[in-house]
Amino acid sequence: MCNRRMLVSLLVLMACCASVAPAQSTPGQLPGTAMPTITSVPSGAQASPNFNADTATDAYLALIPPEAKARSDAYFEGGYWLILWEFVWLAAAMLILLNLRWSAGMRNLAERITRFKPLQTLIYLCEFTIAVTVLTFPLTVYEDYFREHQYGLATQTFGPWMVDQLKSLLVNLVLGGILGMVLFGVVRRLQRSWWLWGAGVSIVFVVVVVLIAPVYLVPIFNKVTRLDDPKVTQPILRLARANGIPARDVFEIDASRQTTRMSANVSGFGHTMRITLNDNLLRRGSPEEIQAVMGHEMGHYVLHHIYNSIFFFAVVIVVLFAYFRWALDASLKRWGETWQIRGIGDTAVLPLAVLLLAIFIFVMTPVLNTFTRTQEHEADMYGLNASRQPDGFAQAAIHLGEYRKMSPGTLEEWIFYDHPSGRHRIHDAMVWKAQNLNVAQPQSAGAP
Numbered sequence: 001m002c003n004r005r006m007l008v009s010l011l012v013l014m015a016c017c018a019s020v021a022p023a024q025s026t027p028g029q030l031p032g033t034a035m036p037t038i039t040s041v042p043s044g045a046q047a048s049p050n051f052n053a054d055t056a057t058d059a060y061l062a063l064i065p066p067e068a069k070a071r072s073d074a075y076f077e078g079g080y081w082l083i084l085w086e087f088v089w090l091a092a093a094m095l096i097l098l099n100l101r102w103s104a105g106m107r108n109l110a111e112r113i114t115r116f117k118p119l120q121t122l123i124y125l126c127e128f129t130i131a132v133t134v135l136t137f138p139l140t141v142y143e144d145y146f147r148e149h150q151y152g153l154a155t156q157t158f159g160p161w162m163v164d165q166l167k168s169l170l171v172n173l174v175l176g177g178i179l180g181m182v183l184f185g186v187v188r189r190l191q192r193s194w195w196l197w198g199a200g201v202s203i204v205f206v207v208v209v210v211l212i213a214p215v216y217l218v219p220i221f222n223k224v225t226r227l228d229d230p231k232v233t234q235p236i237l238r239l240a241r242a243n244g245i246p247a248r249d250v251f252e253i254d255a256s257r258q259t260t261r262m263s264a265n266v267s268g269f270g271h272t273m274r275i276t277l278n279d280n281l282l283r284r285g286s287p288e289e290i291q292a293v294m295g296h297e298m299g300h301y302v303l304h305h306i307y308n309s310i311f312f313f314a315v316v317i318v319v320l321f322a323y324f325r326w327a328l329d330a331s332l333k334r335w336g337e338t339w340q341i342r343g344i345g346d347t348a349v350l351p352l353a354v355l356l357l358a359i360f361i362f363v364m365t366p367v368l369n370t371f372t373r374t375q376e377h378e379a380d381m382y383g384l385n386a387s388r389q390p391d392g393f394a395q396a397a398i399h400l401g402e403y404r405k406m407s408p409g410t411l412e413e414w415i416f417y418d419h420p421s422g423r424h425r426i427h428d429a430m431v432w433k434a435q436n437l438n439v440a441q442p443q444s445a446g447a448p
């Protein structure tokens with residue numbers, strides 16, 4: 001599941017330039033670069049008295065054609081640089097808004113339009129969101145459109161992609177507008193304790209967005225339907241009930257509208273919590289693979305990962321606001337006059353806040369990734385025990401290798417991976433299999 005991406009997005013959205021956009025787009029796999037669909041367990045990974053987890057892991061990895069591996073490595077390693085370029089680009093955009101005094105100009109314009117403070121804030125937020133969207137558009141279009149197509153991951157032509165971009169701009173305007181008006185209201189009224197109240201408001205905002213996202217935000221970009229093929233749903237619902245999950249439905253999302261990536265997730269909480277499989281997984285995954293993935297998603301559910309994440313990000317948000325209080329004061333003392341910003345209650349301060357937020361997220365990347373990756377590992381182990389499909393899980397790890405490098409170094413995985421690497425996941429599955437040779441299901445990809 002990708003709750004980290006969503007929550008990080010929410011952190012950025014708090015400064016109203018985030019993206020609640022669907023996971024990036026993309027399609028037509030080039031021949032020889034798609035990860036293989038394995039129709040029978042490789043001989044080195046077959047259950048036998050001599051079964052060895054390391055040998056079995058290598059046997060699975062050996063099934064990946066060299067071109068597919070090269071492409072996957074290049075795609076994922078390019079992503080490391082993109083973290084840096086995104087940071088540099090956004091920082092440059094914010095410095096332009098500050099140093100050319102465009103931010104002060106946008107505030108002045110809002111003040112000329114109305115004398116009503118909250119409305120001035122809203123007008124400024126709209127100007128700012130549009131300015132940031134335009135200034136960062138070249139990188140967005142490269143990263144989310146051209147690069148995804150280049151790696152055969154995107155399915156959209158430019159027109160529909162652009163429509164999705166406009167939709168996410170509107171979502172950002174609405175959510176960013178609401179949060180921004182409340183936050184600036186708090187800052188203006190509570191000169192000393194604004195950072196604590198601001199953190200509180202932001203946490204409530206994150207909780208509300210997580211709650212409404214599956215029902216109100218996701219359908220803006222994709223069609224979510226109840227899955228009604230009993231051949232698929234019955235084993236899943238059986239597995240769910242056996243794990244104490246009162247599920248009546250499984251949902252399907254038409255992710256193939258944007259991408260060829262296979263995925264599934266648990267989203268929302270309380271009454272909106274649901275397990276969703278994407279149509280790429282349903283189309284390309286074997287029954288064993290789908291059950292292994294569902295076991296993983298159920299792990300997120302049973303282990304309360306959404307609540308844990310909310311708690312974790314609540315702590316991160318409080319730390320963020322403490323840092324804001326210190327860094328905004330210090331920066332304004334030094335450059336406030338140059339940038340024509342009157343104080344922290346002045347909306348023109350927003351580019352500075354976003355710049356500070358970008359630095360915070362950039363530095364925190366390994367911490368945020370490690371938090372998420374740890375949960376994903378827990379869900380992996382839960383899923384293996386629940387589904388008893390180690391070979392199905394190994395297949396899933398290989399399919400996911402289309403967009404995630406399979407065999408990173410230890411430090412590389414610690415810094416950049418928000419999920420365990422494919423090699424790691426296959427090894428976990430094979431260790432599980434080694435310890436459960438008597439219970440592992442006989443596997444050949446078409447077996448029920």
Ligand SMILES: [Zn+2]
Binds near residue numbers: 001002296300376
């Ligand atoms: Zn997950």
